[in-house]
Amino acid sequence: MEVYEKVLSIQPDFAITYNNLGNILSEQDKFDAAIESYQKAIKIQPDIDYIYCNLGTVLRNDNKIEAAVQAFEQAVKVTPNYALAKFGACISQLPVIYSNADEIAFRRNQYQQYLQNLAKYYELTNQEERAKASEAIGTFQPFYLTYQGLNDRDLQRTYGEMIFQIMSSRYPQDSQPLVLPNLDKNQKVRIGIVSGFLSSHSNWKIPIKGWVENIDRSEFELFGYYTGDTTDSSTISATKAFDKFVQGVRSIEQWCEAITKDKLHILIFPEFGMDSMTLKLGCLRLAPIQMTSWGHPETSGLPTIDYYLSSDLMEPENAQEHYTEKLVRLPNLSINYVPLAIQPEEIKxxxxxxxxxxxxxxxxxxxxxxxxxxxxxxxxxxxxxxxxxxxxxxxxxxxxxxxxxxxxxxxx
Structure with a gap:
């Protein structure tokens, strides 16, 4: 920040510097200051598409929905095929929080219209533009749709099929169905888990840790693919819990190669909705059987995901109606959770x-x-x-x- 402010003292009309300053302020959750910085950049140079996109992102995080959509749509006016901004305008129809129940119905309808229009656009556009749009997949995800408390299956199917078509245009070689080979009598089932949260995060602590530490190793071989960049004590535990553990910054092509060469039978994505690389990989077919679960409690809508692992105690009788995947009701809570040994700290x-x-x-x-x-x-x-x-x-x-x-x- 000090360096950027020094730059602006020398050259006050440097739009890119105001943009970069806005990025830092946004990361610090100083939303008002970030918005002001982006707006200064736009005033100086109103024809840079990604500055509008950055402005839209911080406005969305601050729940200023109309202004966020306007910023994303302005980016599209500057660059008509700007996929990131198109997704931003669509996903921003889902607010972080609602004022009343009527607003949920209104916003849901808005999201549906934007989503259908976006899906139609990518259905009719050429393969080259679809392939280029793959770079935007996962940056904006319908995370807040889940918290409307309604049946999202049809909306998620529209979303899932759209992003599958986009990703398969770019990676056709990793989008074909795979045949499940017959297992030899003494051969173990090879299970992979892809997650951006093999660290001190609820996804590791609640579903993943208990599964990988308790599964019968005489029957199953476990492969961990960690797409995140945080390493902590939980990550160290995870490296020991898997038979093979792959970690580090990789391109989609590199991740696909790492996963497919392990010749998995089953690939599990414990969540969709939070990690962009996980979603991109989930749009592809990297194992004959692919599953997701309630690390983020929402159906994926993806035609590449076959099963949804859930809890029998949490699901009502008609639960299958909420999922595009085949619902698997694992016993009880579906997890094995050991409470942490914590020394209580007294607070008055x-x-x-x-x-x-x-x-x-x-x-x-x-x-x-x-x-x-x-x-x-x-x-x-x-x-x-x-x-x-x-x-x-x-x-x-x-x-x-x-x-x-x-x-x-x-x-x-």
Missing amino acids: KSDIGLKEDDIFFWCCQSLYKYLPNHDDVFPSIAKELGNSKFVFIKSESEEITERFRQRLNHAF
């Missing part, structure tokens, strides 16, 4: 702004996971209990935190 109520006689409810989820149609739960509890308070984790975005505060004020 006064340390977090509470009175000693307050009864407080610790609400430890991200704010976007609370649906507005359930906000009445909080005043209903408060009505029955004197001295009650609800303690939430504020968002990095003041806009999102304030939107949630307003919702609760309205509910109370």
Whole structure:
């Protein structure tokens, strides 16, 4: 930041420097300052497509939906075939948080229209443009669709088939069905797991760790493919848990080569929705049988994914209607989780702004996971209990935190 500010003191009309400064401010969750920096860059040089895209991204993260869409669409005006901006405008129809239940229906309808138009566009465009668009896959994903609490199967199918067509245009050699070979009597089943979160992340701690540490090694051979770049104590545990562990920055071509040469029978993607490389690889056919699970609780919509591993205790009778994959109801919670041995740290109520006689409810989820149609739960509890308070984790975005505060004020 110091260097960029020095540059601007020498050359105040350097648009790229304002853009780069905006990138740093955005990474620090200083959304207002980042927006201002991008806007200064655009004022100086209004014909650089990626600056509009960067502006759209930070506006989206700050839940300023209309402004974000406008920024992405401006990038497309500058460069009509700019795939990243097209995806940004579409995915930005899904806000981080909602003001009321009616807004969910409106935004969902908007997203559906944008998604259908985008899918139609890539269906009708030439193969060269589709192949080029593969670079944008995974940068913007419909992560927040899950938190509308509705059946997303048809929307995800449209999305999944679109990105599959884009990726198979670029990588046709890795998009063909693979035949499952017959196993010899003493041959082990070769299972691969692709994840960007083989580190101290909920995906490792909840589904993956218990699976790989407890599976019967006399019958199964395990291959780990870590697409992330964080190395910590959990990563070290993961390297020991797999028979073979591949880690490091690689291109899609390099990942495809690394995975296919291991001649897997089954490839598991524990989540789709968070890691861009995982999604790109999931659009391809790298093993005869491919599966996903609830590391992010949403059907993939991808025609390349055959099964969805879920929990029998979590799924209703009609659960298959929510999945494009064949649903597998693993017993109980579907995971093996060992609670961490933690030495408790004492925190007094006064340390977090509470009175000693307050009864407080610790609400430890991200704010976007609370649906507005359930906000009445909080005043209903408060009505029955004197001295009650609800303690939430504020968002990095003041806009999102304030939107949630307003919702609760309205509910109370």
